[in-house]
Amino acid sequence: MKKPPRIKIPESAKVGEVIEIRTLATHIMETGNRKDARGKTIARDIIHTFTATFEGKPVFSADLGPGIAANPYIAFYLKVSGPGAIEITWIDDSGAKIVKTVALNVV
Amino acid sequence: MLGAGAATLVAAFLRAIPEASAGEKSAQFKAALKALLDDARPVSGGIEMSLPEAVENGDYVPLSLAVESPMTEENHVKAFHLLSTANPRADVATYHFTLLSGKARVTSRMRLARTQEVFAIAELSDGTFLMSGRNVDVKIGGCEI
Numbered sequence: 001m002k003k004p005p006r007i008k009i010p011e012s013a014k015v016g017e018v019i020e021i022r023t024l025a026t027h028i029m030e031t032g033n034r035k036d037a038r039g040k041t042i043a044r045d046i047i048h049t050f051t052a053t054f055e056g057k058p059v060f061s062a063d064l065g066p067g068i069a070a071n072p073y074i075a076f077y078l079k080v081s082g083p084g085a086i087e088i089t090w091i092d093d094s095g096a097k098i099v100k101t102v103a104l105n106v107v
Numbered sequence: 108m109l110g111a112g113a114a115t116l117v118a119a120f121l122r123a124i125p126e127a128s129a130g131e132k133s134a135q136f137k138a139a140l141k142a143l144l145d146d147a148r149p150v151s152g153g154i155e156m157s158l159p160e161a162v163e164n165g166d167y168v169p170l171s172l173a174v175e176s177p178m179t180e181e182n183h184v185k186a187f188h189l190l191s192t193a194n195p196r197a198d199v200a201t202y203h204f205t206l207l208s209g210k211a212r213v214t215s216r217m218r219l220a221r222t223q224e225v226f227a228i229a230e231l232s233d234g235t236f237l238m239s240g241r242n243v244d245v246k247i248g249g250c251e252i
Contacts, residue, residue, distance in 0.1 A: 018209035031218075033195055059207045062215075067191055067199035069167045069216040076202075079178070079209030 005090055005100060012105045013080045021052065022075040025090050025098075031066035047072055049091040054104075055084040082106055130224070136197040139190055143228060149238035154187075154227045161244035165219035168243065173212035174229045178204070184211035186230045193223035219245050 005025040013019045025047060032044025044066060051061040060076040078086065083106040091097045155173040162168050176184045183206060189199040202213045211229070219225070222245045229237040 022214075031195070054207055057207060058205050060205065060213075061203045062213075063201045063203075065196055065198045065200060067189075067194045067196055067218050069218050073214070073216050075171075075214040077208050077210040077212060079207055081207075 005088070005098060007086070007088055007100055007102050009086065009102055009104060012107045015080055015082060015106060017080045018077050019080060019104075020075055021078055021086065021088075022073070023050075023088060024071065024073050026071055027090075027092065029066065029068060029070045029072065033066070043093075045093045047090050047092045049089070050074055051089045052076065052078075053087045054078055054081070056087075059086075078104075080104065080106060132192040132224070133194075133197060136190055136192045136226075139197040140226075140228075143188055143190075144236055147234070147236055149228060149236040151237075152239055153237040154229050154239035156225075156227050156239050156241045158225060158241045158243055160242075161246060162219065164247040165221065165245040168217050168219050169214070170217055170225075171212065171214040172202070172227050172229075173210070174231075174237065176211045176231075178206055178209055178211060180206065181232070183232045184229055185232055187211070187213060188228040188230070189217070190226045190228065191217075191219070191223060192226065194218065194220045199225075219243055221245050 003026040005023060008022040010019050027047050030042055030045040034042045036042055046064060046066055048064055050064060052059045059078050062074060084104055085101050086104055087099060087101045089099045153174060157171040172187045174184050184204050187202045190197050191199050199217055204211050224240045224242045226238060226240045
């Protein structure tokens with residue numbers, strides 16, 4: 001995960017509205033089935049866990065396998081209960097964990 | 108990471124697939140489905156599955172899954188399970204929802220090793236399972252990459 005993932009949310013939302021949250025991580029999603037030039041299997045390296053919380057409460061999560069395309073794009077929804085922080089976490093096989101937080105503006 | 112790298116990645120993905128006749132479901136798929144459902148009988152249909160009917164290459168296949176649900180404590184979707192019938196691994200992804208999700212809908216992109224049927228199973232709060240399938244024709248096979 002060399003480049004930081006991106007999160008896109010609406011500029012503002014109303015209480016009770018259901019908003020779409022779009023995320024994009026940069027990751028090879030190495031399947032573990034590929035062999036290098038010497039015929040040696042290249043170790044699996046995928047983002048296997050994705051979680052999203054709002055003000056610390058679980059909103060959505062995903063368990064991903066090697067059948068997910070490189071640079072995983074995930075869009076999901078949040079029912080707006082008020083202003084607060086959306087925190088998203090990506091964890092891959094190398095142990096890398098990226099946590100990104102965006103503030104939700106409620107009008 | 109993209110371009111040529113992605114092509115070799117797909118090529119490797121394809122080589123890992125045992126030969127099987129078109130439409131045949133992998134033993135791994137059958138085992139994954141059994142593990143998921145146990146002895147429950149899924150209700151056929153009810154999941155809106157958006158997948159292309161045909162793709163040029165199976166590297167990036169856009170998909171979205173949705174079930175109409177009020178997403179209340181009494182009546183909500185707990186999870187979607189996405190299964191492949193002909194990839195090297197049957198379990199593609201599981202998406203978990205909460206009441207805060209507001210909507211049981213997810214959009215993502217998957218890999219398809221070759222032409223096959225893709226299944227989505229929705230797990231509802233009352234213990235019911237919904238199951239829908241879509242066939243996707245993958246134009247570029249292993250020998251062409």
